[in-house]
Amino acid sequence: MQTQNRRLLALSLVAFALAVGACTKAQEPAAAPADAAAAGPTEPVGPCALNIFIWSEYLDPEIPKAFEKKYNCKVTIDLYEDNESMVAKLQAGATSQYDIVVPGNYIIPSMIQLGLLAELRPANIPNLANLDDKFVNPAYDPGNKYTAAYQWGTAGIYLRKSAAKHQERTWKLLFDPALQPGPFLLMDSPREMLGMVLKWKGYSANTTDTAQLKEAAEVLTAAKKRSQGFEGGVGGKNKVLGKAVTASIVYNGDAVRGMTDDPDTVYFVPDEGGILWVDNMAIPAKAPHRDWAEKWIDFILDAQVGAQLSNFNQYATPNKAARAFITPADLANPAIYPPADFMSKLEFVNDVGNASKLYDEIWTQVKSK
Amino acid sequence: MATPGRSKQGVEVRFGERLTPARQIVRSALTSGPGILWVNVFLLVPLLAVIAMSFLTRGSYGQIGLPLTFENYTRLAGFGAFGFDPLYPLVILRSLVLAAGTTLVCLIAGFPLAYFIVQLKPRAKQIALTLVVIPFWTNLLIRTYAWQILLGPESLAARLGTALGLVEAGQPLYPSLGAVYLGMLAAYLPFLVLPLYSSFEKLDWSIAEAAMDLGADAPRVLRHAILPQVLPGMVAGMILVFIPAVGQFVIPDLLGGARTVLLGNAIQQQFGSSRDWPFGAAIAFVGMAVVMIGLWYYARTAGSDSEEALL
Amino acid sequence: MRKPSLPLWLWAGVIFVFLYAPIAVVIVYSFNSARHGGPWQGFTLDWYAKLFDSREKIEAAKNTLVLGLASTGIATVLGTLLGYGLSRYRFPGKKLFSRLMYIPVVIPDIVMAIAMLMFFSLLRDRLGLFELGMTTMILAHVTFQIPFVAIVIRSRMIGIDPAIEEAARDLGASAAQTFRHVTLPMILPAVVAGAMLAFTLSLDDFVVSFFTTGPGAGTLPILIYASVKRGITPDINALSTLIVLVSVIGTLAGLLLERPRRSSGES
Numbered sequence: 001m002q003t004q005n006r007r008l009l010a011l012s013l014v015a016f017a018l019a020v021g022a023c024t025k026a027q028e029p030a031a032a033p034a035d036a037a038a039a040g041p042t043e044p045v046g047p048c049a050l051n052i053f054i055w056s057e058y059l060d061p062e063i064p065k066a067f068e069k070k071y072n073c074k075v076t077i078d079l080y081e082d083n084e085s086m087v088a089k090l091q092a093g094a095t096s097q098y099d100i101v102v103p104g105n106y107i108i109p110s111m112i113q114l115g116l117l118a119e120l121r122p123a124n125i126p127n128l129a130n131l132d133d134k135f136v137n138p139a140y141d142p143g144n145k146y147t148a149a150y151q152w153g154t155a156g157i158y159l160r161k162s163a164a165k166h167q168e169r170t171w172k173l174l175f176d177p178a179l180q181p182g183p184f185l186l187m188d189s190p191r192e193m194l195g196m197v198l199k200w201k202g203y204s205a206n207t208t209d210t211a212q213l214k215e216a217a218e219v220l221t222a223a224k225k226r227s228q229g230f231e232g233g234v235g236g237k238n239k240v241l242g243k244a245v246t247a248s249i250v251y252n253g254d255a256v257r258g259m260t261d262d263p264d265t266v267y268f269v270p271d272e273g274g275i276l277w278v279d280n281m282a283i284p285a286k287a288p289h290r291d292w293a294e295k296w297i298d299f300i301l302d303a304q305v306g307a308q309l310s311n312f313n314q315y316a317t318p319n320k321a322a323r324a325f326i327t328p329a330d331l332a333n334p335a336i337y338p339p340a341d342f343m344s345k346l347e348f349v350n351d352v353g354n355a356s357k358l359y360d361e362i363w364t365q366v367k368s369k
Numbered sequence: 370m371a372t373p374g375r376s377k378q379g380v381e382v383r384f385g386e387r388l389t390p391a392r393q394i395v396r397s398a399l400t401s402g403p404g405i406l407w408v409n410v411f412l413l414v415p416l417l418a419v420i421a422m423s424f425l426t427r428g429s430y431g432q433i434g435l436p437l438t439f440e441n442y443t444r445l446a447g448f449g450a451f452g453f454d455p456l457y458p459l460v461i462l463r464s465l466v467l468a469a470g471t472t473l474v475c476l477i478a479g480f481p482l483a484y485f486i487v488q489l490k491p492r493a494k495q496i497a498l499t500l501v502v503i504p505f506w507t508n509l510l511i512r513t514y515a516w517q518i519l520l521g522p523e524s525l526a527a528r529l530g531t532a533l534g535l536v537e538a539g540q541p542l543y544p545s546l547g548a549v550y551l552g553m554l555a556a557y558l559p560f561l562v563l564p565l566y567s568s569f570e571k572l573d574w575s576i577a578e579a580a581m582d583l584g585a586d587a588p589r590v591l592r593h594a595i596l597p598q599v600l601p602g603m604v605a606g607m608i609l610v611f612i613p614a615v616g617q618f619v620i621p622d623l624l625g626g627a628r629t630v631l632l633g634n635a636i637q638q639q640f641g642s643s644r645d646w647p648f649g650a651a652i653a654f655v656g657m658a659v660v661m662i663g664l665w666y667y668a669r670t671a672g673s674d675s676e677e678a679l680l
Numbered sequence: 681m682r683k684p685s686l687p688l689w690l691w692a693g694v695i696f697v698f699l700y701a702p703i704a705v706v707i708v709y710s711f712n713s714a715r716h717g718g719p720w721q722g723f724t725l726d727w728y729a730k731l732f733d734s735r736e737k738i739e740a741a742k743n744t745l746v747l748g749l750a751s752t753g754i755a756t757v758l759g760t761l762l763g764y765g766l767s768r769y770r771f772p773g774k775k776l777f778s779r780l781m782y783i784p785v786v787i788p789d790i791v792m793a794i795a796m797l798m799f800f801s802l803l804r805d806r807l808g809l810f811e812l813g814m815t816t817m818i819l820a821h822v823t824f825q826i827p828f829v830a831i832v833i834r835s836r837m838i839g840i841d842p843a844i845e846e847a848a849r850d851l852g853a854s855a856a857q858t859f860r861h862v863t864l865p866m867i868l869p870a871v872v873a874g875a876m877l878a879f880t881l882s883l884d885d886f887v888v889s890f891f892t893t894g895p896g897a898g899t900l901p902i903l904i905y906a907s908v909k910r911g912i913t914p915d916i917n918a919l920s921t922l923i924v925l926v927s928v929i930g931t932l933a934g935l936l937l938e939r940p941r942r943s944s945g946e947s
Contacts, residue, residue, distance in 0.1 A: 051895050093800075094812065183522075229544050397770070504702075506928075519702060615788055
């Protein structure tokens, strides 16, 4: 047995060394295809197929059907519930399997650094011109090299009026035990959830101050213990609708649709302020159908399709040409298009570079306590 | 005629042929070879990769690379970016406690059940065993989310809970540690009952009867006559419950919300939203170490008896 | 053998209710007309109808079946050979490998899942092979199925009287012929039982599939998990009921096949 064990040990060490060697080379960022430049429009070759990876309940089913009809295409749709899991999947290799992903703005700089995205070729996407000025050349993606805005919005509290013991428009409903409305859920999205706590405390949603972050972690951990747990935005909305909880944190579009479904529910961003997000369409670095993906982006940016999208999911459109076709009631709805004076209380969650590790650590702590 | 036995040169004669060591190796390579190769390549080597990964560093964007570091293990021991915090040791401890608790609960529930089944007539025995096995083969995910319905806000169980003062009116009984235990019990009970039952089947009742004739009361009969005989099956069952229970993440995920973070959830999080593979690998390695120690101890103390019981 | 006492009957009764309550509630609620998984509102077959309308679910069902059949096929062949080989032949290191073979049986499935995820990622980076998808899931499933099949076969082999094989050898059959024409028919029920076991394991698996899947290769358990996370919709109850039915039928079939050979009451 002695020689047996020694042989085994030797084999294991060799395998270990090989594994280390292999692992370390594993994550060299792939050089993103850099042929954007001034080339003219390219036509897609081969039959149309498109693999979309997108948030759940975010796309009117009629839109992919229309696209399929227009280009004789086969569109498959896979769903995710938060940005980080989507990026995790891309990092694990899905960059060569999906053609379209829809990341939030704050995670885009990381994705670019990791080489996960392919550059857009504007010649193939003439409808880029329809983007509202606010979303052209954004800070998180200068020059729109990799992304085009999809929808934007807020996140806030969604509750059932008849069951809620307190309904004041404050974050204290969740963070102050005295004002708890009933069983509630928190949002399972690290930057956004932490951002909301930070805004309540009066700090920036993008702070890198460890003391502030620690405070936010303590608040959140205490709230977690009184809550029914963490849930994605869509799950939270459904649980309020299903009466499993009284309140949850939800993205505004889902909430607005919930309110139409059940007028006993209401959505608001508390007075202390909150966070803003912008979701963008992007093409993974090794997408199998890059040309068709660009056609898709162009399709969504069309004025009518853009309006159809927003009228379905009831989020705010970044498409100035589409505004003409948006339901007037939606345009006037403060839950979808926050009034100008309130916008100052809302802050975009942005990439914080190296400090991301701090947020990761805090989030793991909150979740694990 | 060839008879079984060893000839002088150490060549065995078995099953009607001369099996030289060389021949045995060739035969083994042809039969056992592919299976063993497969398991080695697709599981054992990857497990080594996990260990290797745990010593790597995660960059600020989530990329993995050198330098080799012990940072993941120190973090696991509690020394994170915000000072000392025995977060992970507690997570691991909680997982071990949950697994042990689950094993205990399964034992309490399953021992009488096994004893019950062995006393039935053969026909009834078959039916009872089939009834035990069927949920075992039904999808665990489905059975677990069903507990969400069973413990939901206006369910029978929740109303009972309100009556008992456990929860406020209208509140569900999950997520909670109790719900997790219920889910774990439902999931792992058959794992314990089946091996335990198989030991009960082989029980020599005459020993128990002799003990009773000699005047021993029921607890003594149980402890001295029955227990020693069913021990192999019982231990096998306990191992089959404890080890997988340590790494369970679906049940704490669905029934524990985020208030019960265990080893399985912690690992899953690193491969999902936290995007920290090296750290996840470190957690997994520690989990594996527990499994390995358990198995090694089991192999040591139980020997071949238990292997049969496992079957 | 005395009969079980009343307290034991009650205890057993409680346990069985406990074990079957989840299954029962899923089946009952699949007919519940409440839209967001709330309390009972009325009887309906709508959710079953909706199932057949959903391309996503039909795709997932197809994937689950393909995965199950493919992996079971491979695992049964390799596992049977393995079980046979381990019970008949010796080789250096056999004890060690026998022990190692138990690892997939007892290892927490999340550890196995991430190990395979890492392994496939490495291979993909270096060799461009093993894109996450159906192939990787099949490979992963076979890996945990083989030991189970081998265990079943091996336990059956212990009960086989070597005299029959000896007789065949004495009559001039080669080892391979003996295996094919004599041994195999004798252990066939065990092979089938092993195959059913492997199939059910594959059908049931969630964790390993979750980590090794790719786009378009989602299986039913993965679909159910995603739906449950988003808030249980009643059509998932309908889907689950169907899956439960398949499992129950499969289990009963497997047990029935095993039974004629068994003299003791073991399953």
